[in-house]
Amino acid sequence: MSHDLFPVSGDDLTRLHAALAARAQNDGLLDVAYRVFDSPVGPLLLAATPKGLVRVAYETEGFDSVLAALATKVSPRILLVPSRLDAVAVELEEYFAGERHEFDVPLDYALSSGFRQIVQRFLPRIGYGHTRSYKEVAELVGNPRAVRAVGTACATNPLPVVVPCHRVLRTDGSLGGYIGGLDAKTTLLSLEKAA
Template sequence: MTSNGQQRSTPIPPTSIISAAQQPGIDPCDIACEAMPAYVMGDLTPTENFFIVEHTQWCGDCDDMLGGFHRVNTLLERLDPCQEPVDPPAPRFTLNRRPGRSVSRAPQSVARRAGYGRVASPVGPLLIAVTDQGVCDICFARGETETHFLDDLRQRGFAPEPDQAAVEQVRRQLDEYFQGRRSAFDVAVDFAGMTPFTKSVLAATAEVPYGELTSYGEIAARIGQPGASRAVGNALSRNPVPVIVPCHRIIRSDASIGKYTGGVDIKRTLLSIEGHVAPRAAQLPLSSSA
């Protein structure tokens, strides 16, 4: 089914799933879901497998659906006593973001150093990582362990090392923002390890000005994929540099506040800094451009 609700006449060939997912007006979630049976049966190429793996890392809905396909496949194997189950080849890499989950990962080049440190903020402690290309991760540490933070960095191809001095510029600008003395950040951002779709979502989100609000659907339209608001929301849930890339300024089309990677209370705090007071379950005014 396409993102506008129309039924496709024929399924998308597995060999075209990556290019299809990048087409304007196509929701990558639709492509991933159609390719899942082939993924479970082992009929995709390693590159296509990596597309499914990476996509389900940031899309919770698709991850749940993939789990369903795995369960169905397991039941079918148990119901077929004439067929010996074939053990899949051991993956060269594993993603350990979720307990008990082991999936293959595409090989990467030599890991780049990322200096990281912990800083205090009005929304709780933050873990920050910076490479030679810019800030690559800001983590709300109250909701995630340092182990998970470091695992995420490694999965994106970084080699994390403790280095409090490396995060000093980011810490100073965040302090100024929280104190109401900064409305824009001038630090570089390193999006390495993100998919092209996620990078486009983050780039469009970074253009939303201080104090303004827009919707997930508007961001989808800006990147040339109208109708992909669900995929946009999932991509923003994996925003590696919240606050600097202001995903808190993106709300639902009905003007309700929506979710946030650090928790809705943090989203409310950030919006209040920028002049939006949002009582619980209240609606917020979208900017005229949305």
């Protein structure tokens, strides 16, 4: 069937998508809403469940892959609904402007468990503009020998930027790794020191 027989304008598609999103929310059929947020460290995919923000992903992770993983691990009922993430976007804008030092949006830790989740829940306690070593974090969460496990928890953090794994460094003060790349980690640390 030719697309020319049933032309649909961009405005019509936007209107139909908005109607679908509203109906999915009203009928309780939307488990994960997402949007893309443009930031100084590149585009970030933001995804939220009714419990809270469940995923922040860098473009280098592959947004399609991240959405596929969310469909498998959380729910296949995923839809682009930017308005559901307006509060997160506002807080990120304030953070990148140097006006916000901690995030207040609810978080959903459904993508983490066990020791990884313990570490990830601890990370927001590292104050804005401060850093800790992997070793210090291991000690602070009560498992001083779990330095590598802390590194793994940071590397698999599903909520980078908001849950500040970028504030964790090697004992010698070097950056270590970062899911968004070392340039992004450097940018975030510099932003926080400048404020």
